[in-house]
Amino acid sequence: MTSVFGDLISLAAAAEQITVQQFNDGWVHRYTKNGKTRFSYGYQFDLNSGVSQQLATDKCASSELLLDAGISSTIHHSLVTSWVQDSAGKWQRSTVNINWAKRQSRAIVKNVTLPVIVKPVTGTSGEHVYLVKTNEELAKHLLTVVKAHRTAAISQFIPAKAEIRLIMLDNSLLLAYKKTAAAGEWRFNLSKGAVAELLEHSNVDETLVNSAQKALKALGLRVAAVDFLMSSDGPRLLEVNAGIMLNNLAQQGSAQKDIAIQSYRTILQKMFI
Numbered sequence: 001m002t003s004v005f006g007d008l009i010s011l012a013a014a015a016e017q018i019t020v021q022q023f024n025d026g027w028v029h030r031y032t033k034n035g036k037t038r039f040s041y042g043y044q045f046d047l048n049s050g051v052s053q054q055l056a057t058d059k060c061a062s063s064e065l066l067l068d069a070g071i072s073s074t075i076h077h078s079l080v081t082s083w084v085q086d087s088a089g090k091w092q093r094s095t096v097n098i099n100w101a102k103r104q105s106r107a108i109v110k111n112v113t114l115p116v117i118v119k120p121v122t123g124t125s126g127e128h129v130y131l132v133k134t135n136e137e138l139a140k141h142l143l144t145v146v147k148a149h150r151t152a153a154i155s156q157f158i159p160a161k162a163e164i165r166l167i168m169l170d171n172s173l174l175l176a177y178k179k180t181a182a183a184g185e186w187r188f189n190l191s192k193g194a195v196a197e198l199l200e201h202s203n204v205d206e207t208l209v210n211s212a213q214k215a216l217k218a219l220g221l222r223v224a225a226v227d228f229l230m231s232s233d234g235p236r237l238l239e240v241n242a243g244i245m246l247n248n249l250a251q252q253g254s255a256q257k258d259i260a261i262q263s264y265r266t267i268l269q270k271m272f273i
Contacts, residue, residue: 004247005043008257012264018272031268038271043243045223045267047169052220056242057122059153062219066237069218071211074237075229077153078112079121080104082146093150101143105135108142108154115157118142120149124243126189131157158236160229163188166204166212167225167244167263169270173212174223175263176204177249178230188229190248198259208235215240223267 006026013020018033029040039046044053055062060079067074084094094100108116118141119129128148130141145152167175175198182193190196212226215237225241244267246260 004250005245008246008250008260009264012261012268015265016268018268031271033272036272043245045244045271047222047267047270048242049220053242055219056221056224056240059121059239062240065218066215069214071214071218071237073211073235075155075158077155080142080146080152080154082150096143096146098139098143101139104142105138108138109135112154112156117155117157118145119153120145121151121153123149125191126187129187131186158229158231160231162230164208164228164230165225166208168212168216169223169267171213173201173204173209174266175259176201196249196252196256198256211237
């Protein structure tokens with residue numbers, strides 16, 4: 001099965017004299033060169049350990065680790081779960097309904113000022129991500145997310161004029177671009193109509209690079225994308241993504257496609273060193 005990622009990674013692999021095979025409808029790629037075999041699963045490359053990938057995927061766990069590492073610009077994400085412990089210490093799923101959601105919402109607003117963002121703990125591409133401004137909206141969307149994903153992450157809404165993504169590889173900046181949201185949209189996902197502007201490395205604020213380096217070290221990652229919201233109060237670290245998905249960037253123009261292929265080439269090079 002062909003895909004945008006499959007095409008990009010195949011071109012990158014060919015340029016590096018790496019044989020690539022697709023499995024599981026293109027979700028798994030196996031790379032071979034000089035008798036050595038490596039893999040990618042989805043957009044995750046095996047430069048990262050499985051645990052580090054999971055930590056980055058978990059928005060709540062990763063935000064706590066980043067704050068603990070001294071990255072004070074990190075936006076904290078609080079965990080809401082339907083799992084509770086009974087008197088014997090056994091974990092059970094509680095009944096998830098609107099009354100449960102209202103109770104959770106009342107507890108949340110005691111600690112976080114509205115508006116807030118409700119999202120899946122491990123979600124991607126802006127799906128099931130809601131900006132909520134009232135207690136009623138909070139209960140409604142919290143119920144939707146927890147029913148679909150079993151857990152939810154709650155974070156303060158930070159108004160921003162742009163989002164900057166830094167893709168880091170082994171402590172160095174690999175790729176940087178700024179995302180501007182589509183008209184009427186507050187999310188900066190390229191899949192939601194945002195537009196990407198490639199940034200020269202020399203034009204990237206060194207403090208952002210330093211924060212990204214600290215973030216990868218804190219989570220034990222070798223390759224990851226670090227997102228910063230550019231707010232009126234300065235950059236805020238939103239999240240770290242261990243998966244390197246450049247599909248939407250590559251589809252915005254020939255220059256973007258070329259840089260996506262080159263970025264994948266560099267990642268593949270590292271996999272075979």
